[in-house]
Amino acid sequence: MVGQEQSSKGIFLSIDWVTILLYVILIVWGWFSVCGACYDYNNPDLFSWETNSGKQIVWGGTSLVLAAILMLIEKRFYDTAAYVIYGAMMFLLLITIFIAPDTKGSRSWLPIGGSVKIQPAEFAKFAVALALGKLMDKYGFTIRKTKDIGIAIALIILPMLLIIAQKETGSALVYFAFFLMLYREGMTGSLLFTGFACVVYFVVGMKFSEDYIANMPVSIGEFTVLLLAMIFTIGMVWVYCKNLFAVKLMAYICFGGTLLAMIFSLYVIPFNVCYVMLVLCILMIGYIVGLAFYTRLVRYSLIALFAIGSTAFYYITDTLFEHLGDHQRIRIEVLLGMKDDPRGAGYNVNQAKIAIGSGGLFGKGFLNGTQTKLRYVPEQHTDFIFCTVGEEEGFIGSAGVLIVYLFFIWRLIAVAERQTDTMGRVYGYCVLCIFLFHLFINVGMVLGLTPVIGIPLPFFSYGGSSLWGFTLLLFIFLRMDAERNLKQR
Numbered sequence: 001m002v003g004q005e006q007s008s009k010g011i012f013l014s015i016d017w018v019t020i021l022l023y024v025i026l027i028v029w030g031w032f033s034v035c036g037a038c039y040d041y042n043n044p045d046l047f048s049w050e051t052n053s054g055k056q057i058v059w060g061g062t063s064l065v066l067a068a069i070l071m072l073i074e075k076r077f078y079d080t081a082a083y084v085i086y087g088a089m090m091f092l093l094l095i096t097i098f099i100a101p102d103t104k105g106s107r108s109w110l111p112i113g114g115s116v117k118i119q120p121a122e123f124a125k126f127a128v129a130l131a132l133g134k135l136m137d138k139y140g141f142t143i144r145k146t147k148d149i150g151i152a153i154a155l156i157i158l159p160m161l162l163i164i165a166q167k168e169t170g171s172a173l174v175y176f177a178f179f180l181m182l183y184r185e186g187m188t189g190s191l192l193f194t195g196f197a198c199v200v201y202f203v204v205g206m207k208f209s210e211d212y213i214a215n216m217p218v219s220i221g222e223f224t225v226l227l228l229a230m231i232f233t234i235g236m237v238w239v240y241c242k243n244l245f246a247v248k249l250m251a252y253i254c255f256g257g258t259l260l261a262m263i264f265s266l267y268v269i270p271f272n273v274c275y276v277m278l279v280l281c282i283l284m285i286g287y288i289v290g291l292a293f294y295t296r297l298v299r300y301s302l303i304a305l306f307a308i309g310s311t312a313f314y315y316i317t318d319t320l321f322e323h324l325g326d327h328q329r330i331r332i333e334v335l336l337g338m339k340d341d342p343r344g345a346g347y348n349v350n351q352a353k354i355a356i357g358s359g360g361l362f363g364k365g366f367l368n369g370t371q372t373k374l375r376y377v378p379e380q381h382t383d384f385i386f387c388t389v390g391e392e393e394g395f396i397g398s399a400g401v402l403i404v405y406l407f408f409i410w411r412l413i414a415v416a417e418r419q420t421d422t423m424g425r426v427y428g429y430c431v432l433c434i435f436l437f438h439l440f441i442n443v444g445m446v447l448g449l450t451p452v453i454g455i456p457l458p459f460f461s462y463g464g465s466s467l468w469g470f471t472l473l474l475f476i477f478l479r480m481d482a483e484r485n486l487k488q489r
Contacts, residue, residue: 014482015071016415022408023067023459023474027060027467029401030385030460032366037381037388038462039367052381052462059464063471070475075483078476079423082134086155089127092120093162100166108166121163121171122469126476128178129430131155136185137423143186152182170453177437181429190236194306197232198313201225205314216265218273222314226277229310230254233284236303246291254280281311348384349448351377356390356398356446363394381462383454386446401460405439415481424480431473 031053038052048054078085100107109117132155135141141148156178163172183192208221234254238247261276285307292300355371364370369391371377377384390398409432416428435458442457444450456466 014484016411016478016481019408019411019415019474019478020067022404022411025404026408026459027063029404030457031056031060033385033388033392033460034381034462036367036369036392037372037385055464056462059467062464063467066468066471067475070472071479071482073476073479075424075480078130078480079134079137082130086127086131089120089124090158090162093124093159093166096120097162097165106167108163108168108171116464119171119463119465121159121166121168122465123472124159124163125174125430125434125469126472128155128159128175129427129434129473130476132178132181132430133423133427136426137421143182144188149182149187170455173453174434174437174441174455177433178430180433180436181426184429185426190240190302190306193232194309197228197306197310200228201310201313202317204228205317209318215270216262216273217270218265222274223277225314226274226281226311227258229281229307229313230258230277230284232310233288233303233307236306237288237300240299240303241291241297243291246287250284250287254284278311281307285311348378348452349446352380352384352387352446353448355380355387359391359394359398361395363390363392363397366392368392379454382456383442383452383461384446385457385460385462386443389460390446402443405458409436409439412477415477418484419481420484424477424484427480428477431477434473435470 034056035046035053039046040051045051046053047057049058096110097107100110103109103117108121109119111117132152135148135152135155136143143149143152156175160172160175163175179187179192179195183189205221205225208224209219211220212218213220213223230250234247234250237243237250257280258273258277261273265271265273285304288300288304288307291297292304351371355369355377358364358371359369369388371391372380372388377387380388386398386401389401393400412428412432412435416425416432419425419428438455438458441450441453441455442461445452445455456463458470459467
């Protein structure tokens with residue numbers, strides 16, 4: 001009994017109270033924002049269960065209770081049960097597809113009585129983080145092995161597929177944040193660069209697909225994507241293989257051939273230069289494959305795969321883009337500036353910008369936001385909660401919120417870096433990446449900088465599932481860190 005009391009006292013002293021303080025500040029600040037977004041002059045009681053602000057108090061209070069319980073559970077429990085927890089959450093995600101009622105076009109919310117619903121996708125994040133931590137803490141694991149990295153990626157992809165099957169694409173995209181953790185743990189930067197290249201290809205290809213080079217029947221989007229594919233591929237041969245002769249040869253043929261084709265099209269017979277560029281890309285890929293067989297270097301094979309994917313990416317995404325739902329396609333077109341739809345797909349973002357801009361430097365004051373009170377911004381208490389902060393608290397309040405988040409993210413980095421075992425560090429970076437992804441996408445979405453994919457702002461957006469999910473993620477990590485301090489003693 002005395003040993004347990006000493007252990008509890010040791011845990012209490014070892015807790016990272018700075019992170020907990022930031023957590024409480026964000027929850028309280030978030031509650032005031034929910035009040036501003038949901039306040040109804042016909043029902044002014046902020047603490048009534050009938051109001052969203054009253055319910056958010058309950059979610060916040062139960063989150064604090066959940067946090068206290070999590071601090072009592074030893075790390076060895078998570079180490080032992082990580083895969084069991086992961087399997088249970090995947091099963092819950094699976095059955096949700098079939099038993100959840102249709103809610104705004106998705107089947108992702110499970111009713112648990114009355115008006116209360118939970119979203120399993122929010123709770124699956126900590127399960128994936130635990131499973132990744134357990135896997136990467138295994139003796140002999142190395143992220144450089146194809147088998148090991150394949151298993152890690154499979155652990156991430158499975159919940160994404162199940163959540164997409166629930167028609168919750170936005171929630172599924174959050175799981176891409178785990179790849180940032182893999183990069184921190186030693187995953188080659190070429191994979192991260194490949195993801196970056198895909199984004200560039202998509203944005204440039206889609207945005208300029210209908211624009212043409214002067215006096216030539218050549219799409220600027222298609223031409224630029226193929227040119228970038230050449231540049232990126234040749235650059236990778238230089239960076240990863242250091243073959244200067246191959247770099248010069250491919251550069252002369254690809255860029256010289258493209259330039260000659262453009263001159264011929266401009267002054268002799270107008271034609272689509274991209275056909276020639278496709279042939280040049282195929283020749284470049286064939287040459288790299290030949291180098292792979294001649295030198296027996298795997299790097300050449302991987303670069304050839306990158307080149308093949310880069311060359312085909314524009315044509316594949318163009319086809320897939322046409323098969324997206326109308327609302328998804330229009331949202332992307334509005335974001336890229338291809339269309340202006342202020343009363344349709346762009347309505348939410350435009351109204352959010354108006355609300356934030358109307359707040360000025362110091363804001364209109366608590367409960368005095370006109371845009372939010374008149375309900376101009378849809379989902380202003382959930383996905384677009386940041387516009388309430390901007391309107392009521394102005395630039396100063398918005399900057400203050402972001403500064404608190406900055407300290408919170410910085411603290412998570414510091415705590416993750418001081419872990420003495422792989423599981424604690426991996427889990428910590430999973431938590432960090434999830435919070436960072438939510439923050440960047442949500443705020444960017446409200447400001448019109450990122451697509452509208454419908455994910456909550458941590459501790460601010462209304463809802464019990466997101467608040468409990470973030471609390472689970474954070475306090476399991478804080479318990480792991482507290483035990484690290486005990487071991488050092």
